[in-house]
Ligand code: SF4
């Protein structure tokens with residue numbers, strides 16, 4: 070049982086210090102959850118800590134690939150529009166990944 | 176002395192500099208602060224209207240995480256409280272930040288202030304932020320430190336802030352009413368939970384107010400930033416201004432919301448309007464009745480380097496600073512000499528200004544004040560072609576003289592030339608940005624913009640090229656008076672300071 074950080078992650082570091090099990094690591098091209106260490110915070114907190122602070126809709130998913138923060142749930146942007154934006158983000162990310170390691174752009 | 180010039184030719188070397196002629200001639204914005212606070216801020220580039228032409232500031236981007244969401248922010252980019260939206264800064268470790276700060280301080284001795292403003296919330300990254308401050312206060316004690324925050328983690332950070340001798344804290348406070356807050360902040364992360372809506376906003380507001388009180392009680396200077404969001408908090412900000420002043424904040428800086436769909440923010444996508452330049456100025460005026468405003472704020476990016484309005488960050492990328500070998504002890508001696516020179520020059524100008532103001536006051540004729548837009552590339556003179564101005568300086572001429580009001584960017588609401596299509600030309604945007612002004616002073620102006628400005632009720636004037644802003648404005652004001660254009664208006668009370 071473990072949560073997963075996907076390519077929508079913007080590497081903001083917010084989740085990393087909160088994990089009670091040190092399961093989150095900085096990695097390229099984005100942060101990762103070490104599956105063996107993640108307990109989904111059971112026994113420590115009511116809510117999965119990483120998913121409770123992550124600002125990016127869709128970036129943290131469960132074992133069925135269901136996002137803990139679905140489109141629109143954090144930003145208030147209407148669902149359909151939020152889905153489109155996330156899709157766009159995914160395409161841009163995939164293209165950026167092809168170009169090489171993520172860099173901070175101006 | 177000859178001052179080293181940063182980026183702008185003649186801006187600082189010019190005999191009088193910009194400040195003696197132009198900036199704040201009749202209204203020293205720091206004038207009614209207690210002496211102790213004034214002494215602390217008068218040489219700060221972000222707070223003092225005349226110091227910002229001389230002293231420089233820099234930001235280091237060491238704090239990526241955030242603990243709240245604002246509707247004007249997209250976390251793919253830097254925090255938009257303090258930075259221009261749509262910008263991404265290079266994230267530094269505290270170690271890299273210290274190296275960069277020293278490299279900049281050695282190369283730009285006028286750099287006196289180091290700020291941490293993001294790209295997230297500095298206090299949501301306490302380890303990185305405080306490690307940077309701790310090392311800098313030890314290794315570069317001649318640099319002032321400041322920090323910006325949304326306030327959520329402020330009360331628990333006050334102790335630590337006081338330890339590192341941080342003398343300026345900026346809190347972004349957009350409201351006091353949780354109902355309004357819920358329209359600005361969709362959620363906050365609080366005590367291991369994400370808290371949505373009014374409840375989240377209530378917690379944030381409480382923490383901000385508590386933090387503000389704790390800081391001022393300890394004698395730490397607090398500036399308050401507010402983002403003006405028309406229809407959401409614009410009227411409410413007058414109340415915010417009163418309350419934060421009563422609690423001891425020394426400055427209240429009202430900034431315009433910048434919302435563009437391409438930034439992917441809630442407000443941008445929902446087409447929340449930004450304030451027009453004159454709406455912003457009207458609110459700033461209404462608030463400055465009870466508080467000093469920071470009219471020259473440029474909303475710089477989280478890794479900005481240099482004088483306000485310029486960014487020399489590209490000269491100090493990590494690979495470039497790795498090659499610089501900085502002897503900071505030596506740099507400090509050189510920096511001290513430069514600071515002394517600047518302070519002497521500023522003092523002389525302030526004395527000159529004080530002497531001028533002391534001259535016997537003339538009887539008032541009851542003329543109305545007039546706003547004028549100035550095209551200048553610095554030096555306090557009118558020296559720019561209308562079409563080349565990326566920014567206009569807005570001054571008010573009145574019987575009391577001239578005073579600086581604000582900067583207006585011609586591209587404020589557009590992130591790049593190709594994206595701001597929608598049928599509106601750059602020229603139309605510029606004219607819109609000048610709303611409320613009656614005169615534009617520039618060195619030259621083309622035939623087409625001349626006609627369009629006149630149509631918009633703004634009188635272009637290219638006759639005063641290379642004159643100082645103050646002289647030219649007073650001449651134009653006198654002409655307007657002679658032409659009978661300055662009879663007091665019914666609404667003049669609202670415009671007068
Ligand atoms: S769910 Fe909890 S345990 Fe798992 S990675 Fe997130 S914070 Fe760590």
Ligand code: SF4
Pocket residue numbers: 074077078079080081082083084085100119122123124125128129
């Ligand atoms: S909080 Fe979300 S976006 Fe930030 S690093 Fe963690 S997974 Fe990535």
